[in-house]
Amino acid sequence: MSLVIYNTLTRQKEVFKPLEEGKVKMYVCGPTVYNYIHIGNARPAIVFDTVRRYLEYRGYDVNFISNFTDVDDKLIRTAKELGTDVPTVAERFINSYHEDVCALGVQEADYHPRVTETMPEIIDFISKLVEKGYAYEAKGDVYFKTRAFDGYGKLSHQSIDDLRSGARIEVGDIKKDPLDFALWKSAKEGEISWESPWGKGRPGWHIECSAMAKKYLGDSIDIHGGGQDLTFPHHENEIAQSEALNEAPMAKYWMHNGYININNEKMSKSLGNFVLVHDMIKEFDPQVIRFFMMAVHYRNPINFSNELLQSAEVSLNRIRTAYGNLKHRLEVSADLASDAEQWNEKIEQFKQSFITEMDDDFNTANAIAVLFDMAREANVYLQSENTSTAVLAKFIGLFEELAGVLGLTLTEEKELLDEDIEALIEERNNARRERNFARADEIRDQLRDLNIVLEDTPQGVRWKRQ
Ligand SMILES: Nc1ncnc2c1ncn2[C@@H]1O[C@H](COP(=O)(O)OP(=O)(O)OP(=O)(O)O)[C@@H](O)[C@H]1O
Ligand SMILES: [Zn+2]
Numbered sequence: 001m002s003l004v005i006y007n008t009l010t011r012q013k014e015v016f017k018p019l020e021e022g023k024v025k026m027y028v029c030g031p032t033v034y035n036y037i038h039i040g041n042a043r044p045a046i047v048f049d050t051v052r053r054y055l056e057y058r059g060y061d062v063n064f065i066s067n068f069t070d071v072d073d074k075l076i077r078t079a080k081e082l083g084t085d086v087p088t089v090a091e092r093f094i095n096s097y098h099e100d101v102c103a104l105g106v107q108e109a110d111y112h113p114r115v116t117e118t119m120p121e122i123i124d125f126i127s128k129l130v131e132k133g134y135a136y137e138a139k140g141d142v143y144f145k146t147r148a149f150d151g152y153g154k155l156s157h158q159s160i161d162d163l164r165s166g167a168r169i170e171v172g173d174i175k176k177d178p179l180d181f182a183l184w185k186s187a188k189e190g191e192i193s194w195e196s197p198w199g200k201g202r203p204g205w206h207i208e209c210s211a212m213a214k215k216y217l218g219d220s221i222d223i224h225g226g227g228q229d230l231t232f233p234h235h236e237n238e239i240a241q242s243e244a245l246n247e248a249p250m251a252k253y254w255m256h257n258g259y260i261n262i263n264n265e266k267m268s269k270s271l272g273n274f275v276l277v278h279d280m281i282k283e284f285d286p287q288v289i290r291f292f293m294m295a296v297h298y299r300n301p302i303n304f305s306n307e308l309l310q311s312a313e314v315s316l317n318r319i320r321t322a323y324g325n326l327k328h329r330l331e332v333s334a335d336l337a338s339d340a341e342q343w344n345e346k347i348e349q350f351k352q353s354f355i356t357e358m359d360d361d362f363n364t365a366n367a368i369a370v371l372f373d374m375a376r377e378a379n380v381y382l383q384s385e386n387t388s389t390a391v392l393a394k395f396i397g398l399f400e401e402l403a404g405v406l407g408l409t410l411t412e413e414k415e416l417l418d419e420d421i422e423a424l425i426e427e428r429n430n431a432r433r434e435r436n437f438a439r440a441d442e443i444r445d446q447l448r449d450l451n452i453v454l455e456d457t458p459q460g461v462r463w464k465r466q
Pocket of ligand 2: 028029030209234238
């Protein structure tokens with residue numbers, strides 16, 4: 001069986017075959033860092049983190065790049081409102097982005113380039129487009145000449161004539177065609193700006209991704225991803241810029257995640273109907289939030305509600321409980337079983353089913369259903385008193401392996417309360433009095449793993465959190 005991916009470019013599932021065997025070059029459009037991210041913005045972060053994890057699980061060497069848009073109109077406006085400058089706003093929200101998505105189990109990309117550190121490459125890219133006749137300068141701005149690029153509209157499956165009839169030149173526009181878009185914008189008085197052959201200014205939004213993908217991954221990449229709303233115009237424009245310059249397909253597979261809606265309307269900052277990750281993770285276990293996203297196929301919409309989150313919690317707990325019970329049995333019981341081979345085979349089949357589901361365009365919803373089946377079987381197995389330690393360990397190992405591919409951990413990380421710590425210390429004191437040093441050491445190690453250090457003093461045991 002091989003992995004198939006739904007490609008927005010061809011509107012069908014295609015067998016995944018990377019440009020270079022065993023390697024995957026992947027670029028995902030990242031956030032504009034002028035605010036905390038909402039749960040909708042978290043979806044591409046979680047979806048493409050899972051895509052990356054699964055590709056790695058399947059043995060690919062993945063090079064994953066995701067940008068930060070750290071200068072644009074919204075950042076300039078926010079800086080003004082807060083009475084500070086653009087780099088300060090960007091730094092603050094890049095940090096919060098990392099904190100929020102890290103809580104959701106998202107691993108950092110191999111690199112997160114920023115617009116402000118890619119200026120020479122962006123300016124060079126635009127200059128070459130002007131040289132090749134794909135772009136023109138007008139009053140300090142530079143525009144991409146859309147009609148000069150043949151394939152315009154191929155990603156969003158729209159003809160250039162239809163697009164043109166729907167667009168019109170606004171009053172005051174200096175571009176020649178309504179579909180032309182800005183590659184470079186001249187600076188207004190007092191705005192953050194960079195020197196360029198066209199005077200002081202800053203890049204338009206689309207050009208940054210073309211320049212960064214080329215700089216870090218080369219002219220052609222394997223997977224380009226982002227939210228569905230980026231298909232047009234952002235990704236269409238990226239294709240026009242990159243393919244006009246590089247004369248090579250920008251990406252082989254274009255992947256887009258569906259929306260998180262609220263009351264069937266896209267969650268977005270402009271509509272004001274958003275829930276911030278920053279606030280949500282104070283109330284909900286972030287793993288439950290991740291599970292809730294994984295429970296739906298990435299191309300389908302999700303209508304966000306607290307009830308849906310609560311049911312995700314119940315579902316995740318079913319898997320966690322089975323996993324916890326297996327671990328407990330492994331700790332307390334001897335190796336007693338006889339039909340281990342049959343069970344080992346059964347467990348192996350769960351792994352194959354999980355892979356089959358994920359190979360089908362990363363169908364995490366069905367992959368989770370496999371985890372449920374496995375939890376049910378584990379519970380059946382635990383009903384027998386004669387369990388084999390090898391089978392228990394195999395169940396546990398596979399739960400950890402497969403949950404790990406989805407970025408989930410199955411143990412709830414509860415913070416120990418002071419009373420819990422003191423109770424454990426008391427138990428350790430008793431163990432020592434009874435000369436049960438093995439148990440006493442075990443408790444010390446358990447606390448150390450939770451970053452709690454014990455100090456034996458003449459006045460008794462003292463403890464502190466590290
Ligand atoms: N409701 C949503 N559901 C799924 N993905 C979304 C949603 N809203 C934004 N995204 C995605 O989040 C990523 C970050 O985008 P960006 O920072 O530009 O946010 P945005 O599109 O400006 O958000 P908003 O629409 O709230 O203003 C993009 O890939 C975008 O497609
Ligand atoms: Zn982009």
